[in-house]
Amino acid sequence: MTVSATLAANEAVAARRAAGQEVLALGFGEAGIPVHPLLSQRLAQAAGRIAYGPVAGTDEARDAAAGYWTRRGNPTAGGQVLLGPGSKPLLFALQHAIGGDVVLPQPAWVSYAAQSQLLGREPIRVPVPEGEGGVPDAALMAAAVRDARAAGRDPRLVVVTLPDNPTGRLASEASVQALCEAARELDLVIVADEIYRDLVFKPGAFPSPSEWAPERTITTTALSKNYALGGWRIGAARFPGSELGSRIQETVRGIASELWSSAPLPMQHAAAYAWSDPAELVDRVAMARRLHGAVANAVAEVFAAVGCDVRVPQGGFYVWPEFGPLRAALAERWGVRTSADLARVLLDEFGIVVIAGDAFGDDPAALTIRVAVTGLYGESDSQRLAALLSDDPLEMPWLAESLDSLRDKLKALVA
Structure with a gap:
């Protein structure tokens, strides 16, 4: 590696x-822009907090993240949220918790495949729809998953990015809806990396998989892109309120307890402010x-x-x-x-x-x-x-x- x-x-x-x-x-x-002074102030206010805190995060920060998603049309309770030191560790923990092989769009952010390889699995890459990015072509994905299972592999999840890194493109609503239908038919968990969601250039409807496959979509975000807090290391995962979501969340919480114990408390304090969407x-x-x-x-x-x-x-x-x-x-x-x-x-x-x-x-x-x-x-x-x-x-x-x-x-x- x-x-x-x-x-x-x-x-x-x-x-x-x-x-x-x-x-x-x-x-x-x-992100290339300076940190907002109000965020620096919030971090400074909490700099003396040295306890580890709850594994899933403080109630204050989890409730704020839940409000962030709710205001964007994805109703969420604080209990559905788990925090980590950036979205990258959360994405790794999700691959570990769900198990099996991961399906990735081609191209896809470098760390998705690397994390799969760290777990001893080669990703299944599926081309994106023509002119789009971040989401595998649903028909090609269905064929690839069936071929992989016929060959003895065990695909269990698909990771998508909205909008996309590296292409800068936002998948169409039709492509996301088709992906959700295919994931349900194939019994795949969808992990939607929506870290760039607030940076879509033109206003309009946002095609989150949680709209069409709410029972099997786990969404991740962080503050490193929209608020330019790269290196501050704070991220959040939203789990569906289904039996599947609860089971995966509890497994991720166990993994978190062994890998990072809890997200840094000073950062959780700053994040709670940021996720409350102050003017x-x-x-x-x-x-x-x-x-x-x-x-x-x-x-x-x-x-x-x-x-x-x-x-x-x-x-x-x-x-x-x-x-x-x-x-x-x-x-x-x-x-x-x-x-x-x-x-x-x-x-x-x-x-x-x-x-x-x-x-x-x-x-x-x-x-x-x-x-x-x-x-x-x-x-x-x-x-x-x-x-x-x-x-x-x-x-x-x-x-x-x-x-x-x-x-x-x-x-x-x-x-």
Whole structure:
């Protein structure tokens, strides 16, 4: 097991900058904006809390998370919530608790597959519907699950991401509904990673699997994306109020008691405030959504202008360009034949840090990369805050310069 591709990219950026090298840091999926002072104050208020607390979390924080989901159309009681030190440990504990093989969309966030492999299981990858992301194609999933069971494997759960990392796309309601119907027929538990839910660019209905398969959908979230609290480590899982949900929740609670004991109490105090949706923080998320959407769309246009196939991003802060139309030129000039080759050339020749598509389970020959646009927001908190507060962040000089630099480097790559 090697270091996660996303974390390795972050370390590569730090090492190159320490060596005085210029870098366009588009690899690490960090939210890229300063922490709201009110959240820092809440954390400071609770800094002296040193007890472990209940395994599932404090009543205050669990009730706040329940309210967060309820206000988003998913009625929840505090008893259905379990907290952990980030959503990543919760996702691992869920795979462990449910057991069996996991079905993943192709592509999918790097850690889902790695966590499955840590448990000694290879994931079953199923392509996403054309033009979408985060959800396996339901018909292909049904066929793959039946084939796997015929071969003696034991698929028990499917993990989906709404909106998606790495593609930045939001699965359609039709695709999510079809997935839910297939999961019920195949008796699969659905784990819906909705950590980017608050960062969907256009308002409208959100296609959560909990709407169509409430009895078998477990939803996870955290504060690292919408509130830019990466590294603070607090996440929540919502379990269905069914017999299945209660059984899995109790198993996860037992796993949690042995792995992390309880989520840090100071962070639970801050999280309880954040999940209560105070007006100041709701406004902050709206500004973040505007910033992410403006820059992601601008970056997508830059890649499209040099000849890449790029779907318009719909949420989060990622772009997923595909260099297939440029395959011949890249092979001739740079020897690029895989997405890993492409990411290496972008880094070594142009100082652009991205993640190769094959790290997310995509076909290496597809020449896809994941671009995290938050690395363009600024080099300091003051620059990032100015971009966040701006009605037109693309007019910020440093951001415009970074976009111009990316444009020039890509033109040189494909010239």
